[in-house]
Amino acid sequence: MSKRKFKYVGTRPIRPDGVEKVTGRANYGADIMLPGMLHGAIARSEHAHARIVRIDTSAAEAMDGVRAVLTGADFPDIPNQWMGDDEGGIDFGAIAQNCMARDRVLYHGHALAAVAATTTAIAQEACRRIEVEYEVLPAVMDLDTALSPDATILHPEAHVRDGQPSNIATKIVYEGGELDDAFTQADVIVEREFKTPMVHQGYIEPHGCTVRFNEDGKYTIWCSTQGAFGVQMFAAMVLGLDPNLIKCVPTEIGGGFGGKTTIYLEPVAMLLARHTGRPVRMVMTREEVFRASGPTSGGQVRVKIGAKRDGTFVAGDCEITLEAGAFRGSPAGAAAMTALSSYRFPSYRIQSYDVVVNKPKVAAYRAPGAPISNFAVESCIDELSRELEIDPIELRLQNAVEEGDRAPYGPVFKQIGLRETLEQARAHPHYSAPLGENQGRGIACGFWFNAGLQSSAIVSVNADGSAIVRTGNPDIGGSRASMAIMVAEEIGIPVERVRPMVGDTESVGYTDLTGGSRVTFATGMAVIEASQKVVLQLRERAAIIWGVEVDDVRWEDGVAYGLNAAADQDPMPLHVVAPQLRTTGGPVVASAQVSPPAAGPGFATHICDIEVDPETGRSQVVRYTTVQDAGKAVHPSYVEGQMQGGAAQGIGWALNEEYVWDEDGKVENPGFLDYRMPVASDLPMIDTVIVEVPNPIHPYGVRGVGETPIVPPLATVANAMRSATGVRFEQLPMSPPRVLAATDETGS
């Protein structure tokens, strides 16, 4: 596997969908226009927690141009039922209530009515004219309040702990060894408690969809999503429909980072389309994106780590508490699974709580949960390295997991590259470069387990010797290029001769979402296998042409070579075989499907230099290096792009991003001006080092690369800040006022 010499894998061709995207021709979620289309809008709760006493839609319905007004009463009741386990799952009753509130609104922004009208302006004005009588209830806006003995309980019927209604939806525990005993063996113990705020994925494209209803009961949904089959199934579950009645056509997607793995607008647009008999387009405003879609959990993490004087870790103890938002489903499971998985802890305990609060229901965000627990653990390891006076990379190397080690959540690692990323980071010129005044350097590692799930692919060869590859994964960051490269590699034709296509729910076999860093890994496996079946068929056709057996034909780099009985035949390239397909059995088409039970984990080490202005507390990242194990980089530019983009998101999380709530639980900063994501002038170039420790599960050794890069930066930046200021920041973001206050306090 690792010995294989590649011709196209590892090269950097221009992405096949590139021209459409640099010319503005590519169609995204808001770009589908149908004749006679209406425009939808949603009326949203003005309170963080309230009972809906009455909704009066008469003034809205009376407006010229309004064609339909819907409330929760128009949607079917879908019972709450958790499908999954403690580590993760889904509740379609909750999804349904999140798309449209019934008797209660659970956050400031919760949908409570919808309008379809001839223009967006009319639809929005009609929403303003919907009168809602609320009985305002106490809002549960933070974890301490949610867990206090006299807390208002969001879902008293659903979550019960120790016989009492509770805001704790789930508790997950992983334990091993003898924890208390182990801590008595430690020479040094670091124990601290950390807090991170709720943050948003921040994709630039708001959620958008267009829906058409046909009189035979069938719906077509065009939308921006990370998974068309997921939209089909979710929408069917929320509306109580047969999924077969729904076709989902994924448009291009303007960023998702996990936030477009669920549905918000689609079932609403479907009902509006059915009620009006007209196509309906719905697009969220930016304010709606912040108030009603996607965030990831705010969290509290308590960490205690014990080590011997020589640096050997003896015990780790973590307690993780995450905000789920209004409904169960924070990444408490993944945060726990990843918390202590990078190092050997002979004794450990990880407890993780999923807690409901009156904030938007969280959605997946790039390695969900892992950056939060990792921030806490890697900050503590930095403190340990200071107390032990051991270089932070050396300390990590001393304890790094490797092949054969068992992760606290169960699996035994196969070949992994954590150690290699640490060694490459130590050897990188960045690590030994001198620092300037008011500058500090930090490092941290990160781990994400990656997903396998289900994928399928169809590969066909045309009469001109070109090829087509069809998969079901929306291309969120260059995956068409990876698919084309893998087909080119197997068949032996230039990448430009392969046309990749993203299919809808009726043109490809079932495929799980674009998520879990799985597309180039898992869908790639299906593409490789289908391509290999195509090559077998091409050998059969060459055998027919030559009048020999298939075993007498070898296929290499796009050319059939005769063996044995065909040894005297001149080599026959694909462009000679392809025109003869029609006379040798017809088209060459092959499909393949995979369902890998595991994916092969990704590890990374990041280095950050930060400069802090002591007068203002403002900080600037002046140098940043990411080192990551990609297994095998299929298109290195897009691997680097994932590493750089994840680092940038993590830097934003560390330094500036946070939801701000007023005392009544209303979002105060639902826009890009006040929710401050990194802009070009905030960042330096982000250096990348790709390490390639082959993933034994994948034929080329590929590992998922998309999520791991957001795991280390929170701690990397915090460790750099510690070095620059002498202050250990236990709360994010490390925004200028907070840095100024902390440094003033210590007089540093």
Next chain:
Amino acid sequence: MGKLHIETQINGEPAEFLCEGHQSLLEVLRDGVGLLGTKEGCTTGDCGACSVMLDGRLVPSCLVLAAETEGRTVETIEGVATGDQLHPIQQKFLEHAALQCGICTPGLIVATRALLEKNPNPTETEARYFLAGNLCRCTGYDKIIRAVLDAAAEMRGEAG
């Protein structure tokens, strides 16, 4: 209420459209004129996805009233390529893999053209500050800045 009849020039061609007084240029470009390459990210002038040139000046089209374009010139992403040739900025964005999802790309390319018209030889810092009004959430800006500087070199006639 009657609609306004606006005569303007879009991408070098005379154009006319009907709009209401409150409608933004962004809304009319997309829903009225059918130029969907200009993207909506926020409608508050904070993200740059809807960047266009108005009389040669870079503006977020969400903060311009459509009616204000009467008698003026508008250039959008659709007017950046010439005939069957991509603009060097577009070509460099492709070569440097300077886009992932691509939603911010039209706005960034329009803004980059505005930068390079003003300053054909920007430093990295100048490029970063000029483009600070164009949010990209995917790339971390590294490959975008490299593409911009490389395009600038190519447009100056220097070997890239």
